[in-house]
Amino acid sequence: MEFEEFSELVWSSELGRTFVGEQGLKTRAQFDKQTRRAWDYTEEHFDHGYEHGAASYEETVRERLGDLLTRVQAAPWPGRGGNSERATAVALVTLGHETNRYTVDASVRELATRAMIGRTAVGNAIGRLAAQGMFTRTRSEVRGQADTFHLFLDWAPLLPKGGHTKSYGPQEITLCVPVLVITEHPAFSAGALGKSAGRVWEFLLSRVNSEVGPTVEDIRAGTGLSANSVRTHLKNMVANGLADKRGQRNATYSASPSADLDRVAAEYGQADYEERTRERFERERKGYETLLSQREQPADVA
Incomplete structure (x- = not known):
């Protein structure tokens, strides 16, 4: 397949229309320029050895x-x-x-x-x-x-x-996390429990089938976080129903089977984080386009 055929195929597809909208492209020439760059880069870097x-x-x-x-x-x-x-x-x-x-x-x-x-x-x-x-x-x-x-x-x-x-x-590196366990959930955004809490949660998930849950020291060693940070996040997660604690001295922890991340995100006002963020970025993009358009207009001559 040649580039012209590829470009026409993508341009007329739903994928192409989505790409044009996401990238803010105005003309077919801009679309061809973007896809040509990707096409050339792929041809240059494609590694047949992976086969x-x-x-x-x-x-x-x-x-x-x-x-x-x-x-x-x-x-x-x-x-x-x-x-x-x-x-x-x-x-x-x-x-x-x-x-x-x-x-x-x-x-x-x-x-x-x-x-x-x-x-x-x-x-x-x-x-x-x-x-x-x-x-x-x-x-x-x-x-x-x-x-x-x-x-x-x-x-x-x-x-x-x-x-x-x-x-x-x-x-x-000791691989302790299952492939594709993703915790980029609004419950672990900066406005909720935080990114470090997400790392603690991931570690608990990786040990969900263990007979004995990890201790603070186990989690510290596995995540690279400080012991105080781990304790703080565990305390918040237990309070929010995301983790269970067993014992006092050398307590062990496990991910709660009834954990509801959506509920936690909603309680922190972060349930629609991604939607609000995209809307804000879209407003900023349109504002920037308006500013550029105004700058390109010739000034009135008195």
């Missing part, structure tokens, strides 16, 4: 994206930016898994909505993740539109060596 030893290319990519997501979720993400980096990485890999591609088109706005953190935090996290080698990024020539991220499927998070937060290197 070897597997039933199909699709199965191989999806499985490897699942493995990558497991490594991202299982790793302790230390430092002040750890939660943002983790949420951004999960958003990117999940998007790739949904589309069955390791080359992902996404704007900072879309990633912020998926990760449930601010755009500035996502932008900073993208820079740090790129520096660690998780992906290469091709920026869009049009502000606010999707960039292209080429994910490296064998990548693993870099962990701090010897407790020195500025010295990073590959280390063995």
Whole structure:
């Protein structure tokens, strides 16, 4: 299939109409420019080696994206930016898994909505993740539109060596989180229980079949969070019916089987987080377009 045939096929499809709307494209020429960039990048970076030893290319990519997501979720993400980096990485890999591609088109706005953190935090996290080698990024020539991220499927998070937060290197990761356990739920947004609580929740889910639940120390070691942070989040989760506590000294914890994340999100006023965020981004986008239009208009001559 040649590019012209591909472009015409996508342009006339429901997918094409959705893409045009999401990207704010006005003309067929803008659409062709965007799709041509993706077409050229795919031709340049397509790796036929993923087909070897597997039933199909699709199965191989999806499985490897699942493995990558497991490594991202299982790793302790230390430092002040750890939660943002983790949420951004999960958003990117999940998007790739949904589309069955390791080359992902996404704007900072879309990633912020998926990760449930601010755009500035996502932008900073993208820079740090790129520096660690998780992906290469091709920026869009049009502000606010999707960039292209080429994910490296064998990548693993870099962990701090010897407790020195500025010295990073590959280390063995104990995979304790099932593939595709996603906690990007409004209950764990910044306005509710928070991102770190989501990491504690994920760890509890990974141990749901264990005979003995994890202790605070187990969770601390498995998530990279401080013991005080783990205790605080566990206390809030028990109070909200998301976790059960057994014992006092060296207490163990488990994810509550009757946990209702939607109820918790609603109680914190975050049930419609994604919808409100998208609406706000859309208002900002339209405002920016109006401002550009006004600037392009010639000034009245007295």
